[in-house]
Amino acid sequence: MPSTQRDCRVSSSSSSQIVDTGRSAGERGAIRLHNVSQRYGTGADAVTAVGPVDLDVPPGEFLVLVGASGCGKSTLLRLIAGFEPATSGEVVVSGAAPVPGVSSGVVFQQPRLFPWKTVGGNVDLALKYAKVPKSERAARRDELLERVGLDDTAHRRIWEISGGQQQRVAIARALAAETSLLLLDEPFAALDALTRERLQEDVRAVSSDNGRTNVFVTHSADEAAFLGSRIVVLTKRPGRVALDLTSPLPRTGVEPEELRGSPEYAEIGAAVKEAAVA
Template sequence: MPPRPDQAAPDSAVAPAVALSGVRHQYRAAGRDVLALDGIDLLIEPGEALAVVGPSGCGKSTLLRMIAGFLRPSHGRIDVGGAPVTRPGPDRGVVFQQPRLFPWLSVRANVAYGLREAGLPRPARTARVDELLELVGLADVGGLRPYELSGGMQQRAAIARALAPDPGILLLDEPFAALDALTRERLQEELRGIWLRTGKTLVLVTHSVDEAALLGSRIVVLSPRPGTVVLDERSQLPRAEHPRAAPEFAARRERVLAAVRGAH
């Protein structure tokens, strides 16, 4: 039986969920070559919640998009489940900064969209959507359109849609950045609860040191461009209703903040 995500450090004998070896990414902009990431080596264990934090332009989102299969590294290799990443796949769900829901479909139909396209029979599809809407707290609004929901509820629907194919890995690109502070805090705690209940591997990109300290069972800090790893720390917050009140949270936040400031 696999360990719960809130338990101790992962067993090194378990194959990594994601492996990045010597990854660098270069692109052309305004007629010149730009090196976004250089020399990234990471092993992300199954069930880990990896928070990647760093200054704007350090390559955080580029890293996430390469794991998702939207971009290819200029050099190096990215494996998911032991196989090289060559394109997007149902084993990786992606949540973007904006929900990107279909406005003409109901919340329920948005969550069910990928399942319907995959040919899942209606009874199984209905049961799966019911389960996910309950998980993200939207069971009573499934018949509404996205524009009838608040921003926070729309992002919950986007998380449910990403979870619908039951991916082993959930990739989140600053999913709460556009929300007000109170909604953001509430959804951070809800995402932490989803991770603890489902045991998914999470990779979260964020500008927020607080968000990284709260949600990451492991935190990686990247330097300014080209992004390189300047801090890689595993840590467990206690299973508490209000983890921000724990002394471990404040100490961890200060360590990460010092690493971000020192990277500039």
């Protein structure tokens, strides 16, 4: 299926984040996928999970990959993270081949925290690996926890906090790496609806106050409409680009309830749903 590019025009008096799409692919946080495909198995048993896919993501963009289960969106995320090499094509992150744990921070579906460490200890470990000086770690840790709404929790044990709070810790830990790229693989899928909405708001707010590139995987059209400055819908397996939509919804200066209640938000969600089931 040929891909469709759309630019939804949304009128708003609020200021929106401006993304410089003219930057070169060699800059920090930029992603380039050229004719990328991923196959598993050999011979008659080989299965193409995704591709071919071509995408250029400029620094600072919040890209949401959305599609039905099994369409290859998490596979693309693993390729961008460098967890596995592409069968064919080229994956470039910040001007080079991606290196796991170096090119990007990753937040998974499950928090994957160290249960024997405190909330602060989990973030401290990430700061240590990011080579933040020991004398600066406590202040930086507290700053990160505050950014994700976990003030005064550094001393608490992982089993003492809720699932939503644990996922907030995972996000803070990923931000601690101070990479120019953050990858999020359906991080809210296991959470209840209210907690999920609150975390969407947290992630959206954090993404608006830094220049980091974000790639977020979801199967929810509403989540994609709320979070993405750009939304790419994949077809059923093998996943290819069915829709590439630039969202002009404001990134700052608007309350979440106002955003979710706007006709423009509904229009974007409907376009994503239509492309996902085509």
